[in-house]
Amino acid sequence: MSTRKRCILSREAIAQRVTELADRISQDYAGRDLVMIGVLKGAFIFLADLVRALKFPVEVDFVRLKSYGSGTQSSGEIVITKDVETPLKDREVLIVEDIVDLGLTLDFLRKHLLTHHPRSLKICCFIDKGERRQVEVPLDYVGFVVEKGFLVGYGLDCGEQNRTLPEIYALENAGPET
Ligand code: IMP
Ligand code: MG
Numbered sequence: 594m595s596t597r598k599r600c601i602l603s604r605e606a607i608a609q610r611v612t613e614l615a616d617r618i619s620q621d622y623a624g625r626d627l628v629m630i631g632v633l634k635g636a637f638i639f640l641a642d643l644v645r646a647l648k649f650p651v652e653v654d655f656v657r658l659k660s661y662g663s664g665t666q667s668s669g670e671i672v673i674t675k676d677v678e679t680p681l682k683d684r685e686v687l688i689v690e691d692i693v694d695l696g697l698t699l700d701f702l703r704k705h706l707l708t709h710h711p712r713s714l715k716i717c718c719f720i721d722k723g724e725r726r727q728v729e730v731p732l733d734y735v736g737f738v739v740e741k742g743f744l745v746g747y748g749l750d751c752g753e754q755n756r757t758l759p760e761i762y763a764l765e766n767a768g769p770e771t
Contacts, residue, residue: 595766598745602737602761607747610736611639614717615646617734618687623649627685629717630677632702633657634756635691638748639719639736643689654679660698671701681709687733691748692720696728703730720744720761737761 618627631640633655644651657675686706693699699716706714717734724741742765745751746758755762 597765598762599765600760601763604759611642612646614734614736615643619648622685625685627651627687628679628681629653629687629689631655632690633675635748636689639691640689652679656702658698658702671698681706681711683712686711686714688716690716690718692722692744693718693730693732694722694725696726696730699730700728
């Protein structure tokens, strides 16, 4: 089977939505001291676009979590391979994630960051993939809702492929290769 890619979100649609999210976040956190925590690797492009569209400077940190093997299947087990380095106690913290699928990754990260006793902890997720949710996680800002499919581009990868594409694509099995 070969795999084809179908573009589902254009650069323009992404840019417009990122601006809308940044405007809302700017309004909600105006005058407050915000730390944004990007989840590596997938969220690095979304986070970079989002922070540059905000109306004030924020502090940025990263965590790296691993839940997927090399392909499209979650291993179900989540490990932190890079933890936050910024003190979060009594600070306003916003997690920035690429995509939520089963919900296991964000649920794990949320509980982990809560042990640092932030003043507030919210989640901004670029894509909410609703179909397979196993654990409910509160999503405060959502870029797009996509029912199903495995998506690549704009930071999202499949086995490290297609991460740097500027649009979002759904992978489709195109049938036997000829
Ligand atoms: P969850 O624990 O199933 O919610 O896993 C979410 C994580 O799996 C995301 O941070 C992504 O790294 C990865 N993931 C889930 N769905 C996709 C997808 O469609 N494309 C690329 N990565 C995905
Ligand atoms: Mg991720």
